[in-house]
Amino acid sequence: MNENERMRLTLTEVGGVRDVLVVGGGINGVGVARDLAGRGLSVVLCEKDDLAGHTSSASTKLIHGGLRYLEHHEFGLVRKALLEREVLLKSAPHIISPLRFVMPHNPAMRPLWMIRAGLFLYDHLAIREMLPRSEAISLRVHAAGVPLKKEFERGFAYSDGRVDDARLVVLNAVDAAERGAAIFTRTECVDLLAENGGWKAVLRDEGGGEWIVRARCVVNAAGPWADRFLRSQAHRPETRKLRLVKGSHIVVRSLFDHDHAYIFQNPDGRIIFAIPYEHDFTLIGTTDVDYTGSLDDVHIDADEAAYLCAQASRYFDRPVCESDVVWSYTGVRPLVDDESGNAAAVTRDYRLELAPEGPPLLTIWGGKITTYRKLAEEAANLLAKVLGRSTQDWTKSALLPGGDLASVTGGGHRPDMDFTRFVGTLAQRYPWLPGRMLQRLARAYGSRITEILGSANCLSDLGETVAPDVTGAELAYLHKVEWARTGDDVLWRRSKLGLHLSPEHRAAITAWMADRYRDAGRKHGYGVPAASL
Numbered sequence: 001m002n003e004n005e006r007m008r009l010t011l012t013e014v015g016g017v018r019d020v021l022v023v024g025g026g027i028n029g030v031g032v033a034r035d036l037a038g039r040g041l042s043v044v045l046c047e048k049d050d051l052a053g054h055t056s057s058a059s060t061k062l063i064h065g066g067l068r069y070l071e072h073h074e075f076g077l078v079r080k081a082l083l084e085r086e087v088l089l090k091s092a093p094h095i096i097s098p099l100r101f102v103m104p105h106n107p108a109m110r111p112l113w114m115i116r117a118g119l120f121l122y123d124h125l126a127i128r129e130m131l132p133r134s135e136a137i138s139l140r141v142h143a144a145g146v147p148l149k150k151e152f153e154r155g156f157a158y159s160d161g162r163v164d165d166a167r168l169v170v171l172n173a174v175d176a177a178e179r180g181a182a183i184f185t186r187t188e189c190v191d192l193l194a195e196n197g198g199w200k201a202v203l204r205d206e207g208g209g210e211w212i213v214r215a216r217c218v219v220n221a222a223g224p225w226a227d228r229f230l231r232s233q234a235h236r237p238e239t240r241k242l243r244l245v246k247g248s249h250i251v252v253r254s255l256f257d258h259d260h261a262y263i264f265q266n267p268d269g270r271i272i273f274a275i276p277y278e279h280d281f282t283l284i285g286t287t288d289v290d291y292t293g294s295l296d297d298v299h300i301d302a303d304e305a306a307y308l309c310a311q312a313s314r315y316f317d318r319p320v321c322e323s324d325v326v327w328s329y330t331g332v333r334p335l336v337d338d339e340s341g342n343a344a345a346v347t348r349d350y351r352l353e354l355a356p357e358g359p360p361l362l363t364i365w366g367g368k369i370t371t372y373r374k375l376a377e378e379a380a381n382l383l384a385k386v387l388g389r390s391t392q393d394w395t396k397s398a399l400l401p402g403g404d405l406a407s408v409t410g411g412g413h414r415p416d417m418d419f420t421r422f423v424g425t426l427a428q429r430y431p432w433l434p435g436r437m438l439q440r441l442a443r444a445y446g447s448r449i450t451e452i453l454g455s456a457n458c459l460s461d462l463g464e465t466v467a468p469d470v471t472g473a474e475l476a477y478l479h480k481v482e483w484a485r486t487g488d489d490v491l492w493r494r495s496k497l498g499l500h501l502s503p504e505h506r507a508a509i510t511a512w513m514a515d516r517y518r519d520a521g522r523k524h525g526y527g528v529p530a531a532s533l
Helices: 003-014 027-038 067-072 075-091 112-124 165-178 223-232 302-313 369-386 415-429 435-453 472-481 487-494 503-520
Strands: 018-023 043-046 096-104 135-138 154-163 182-184 187-195 198-205 210-220 242-253 261-265 271-277 281-285 325-336 350-354 361-366 465-467
Touching: 018 027, 018 198, 027 043, 027 165, 027 361, 027 369, 043 165, 043 187, 043 210, 067 075, 067 112, 075 096, 075 112, 075 154, 075 369, 112 154, 165 182, 165 487, 187 210, 210 223, 210 369, 223 242, 223 325, 223 361, 242 302, 271 302, 281 302, 302 325, 325 361, 350 369, 361 369, 415 435, 435 472, 465 472, 465 503, 472 487, 472 503, 487 503
Parallel strands: 018 043, 018 210, 043 182, 096 261, 210 361
Antiparallel strands: 096 154, 135 154, 187 198, 198 210, 242 281, 242 325, 261 271, 271 281, 350 361
16 A cells, blocks of 8 residues: 555545635635634645745735825724734744834925824834834934935834745644644645535645545635635635735845845835845835736736836935846735725725625635734634634734744743844854854744754754755755645745755755655645545
């Protein structure tokens, strides 16, 4: 009996009806799966591609309240996001960290009084425990003024956070799995039928094998595909209309050598960010363009790239040219259509909608990465009530995998400050590990780094060096624990090594993953064909 047959037999023997099937492996789907699993409910999640394969890995990499939303009077959303900003900074200090922003004042855009009022609200709409308040600065003396055009003399500084968005998704999935959820990547829900007061879902893996999951309720967390899922798979009418808005980003070589980010005001009323990224680069984005094309093949347009370069060049002394772009990425945001004329003005808030008839079917409309945990908590409360389960909120004070830095340092205070102590402790424990490699692994895995390094006493103990500072031990961990299947999974989602490695080294990682996938098969509960849950 081969491995697949053993897995089929095991799953068939387990059988039964699960409490919840979650469709969609973006940030909202994995957040809901994690919350529900932590409450003791039996959960299955399926994702037709890789975790964070689309919108959730195409954000501006920020945990923020949304300063610009104040202009659209979204005070409730901004307050909710600011509260969540503090929660998330504490929960995952390895992948989420404070970031100071500088806004050069352009009198032609917004008057000083308006900016001061907005920042005052931003400082006071929610309690700040870790981040400093905003302040006026002189760009003539501040380091952030050096790369800017000399016409910008005054500005403001305020704080938000940065995040590795794709890793945030994966860590939520890891936590969900460790709490009992079954996570299936590259597995699509192709049909959903009401049966005996619950749901019968037909799942199809990437090889074409089909199998059945029965669940008491279903969560439609399909993001940009949510309305299509209702029509095509669930055979239900649309109750809301999604407005699909494409957001594109470009990455160029570093435009400045300090650790602040910029927020630039544009003549069209929009803003863009310029953020220090991956040590050697600057991330510039985003655009907001209504989108009607294929959701499976989304790319930046020439007009979008030109727009981002032109707007950044209005501020930086050295122009940003399209030839400077070393990488770009694009995502489609599934926003709740509030009939705003301007795509940038469409609300980033979310709606949870329970189908009025039939077995419980909860659809998630809209949302933003900063508020995913609150969304998941509200969804879990709603579903627990529907299922007649008495449960408690738990994620607000919980750490994500790797977030327990104190387990390595022996004590903790402020998470944002503890990371430096954490890296110092690791440097003493693993003095043979190259400094840049240590920093990258610490940021990616936090306290889970010990599961990769273990008792290694030298670099060779971590297996073959597949690419510079990338070992077999790390790739094996990504494959076994984090559902990595392909080179792109590793290079562009589990990490951003694709920015740093040569084509030859990227190819080496892709080949290693292809060999591993072929040899290991579909183990550990993802993508198992011809089985019934």
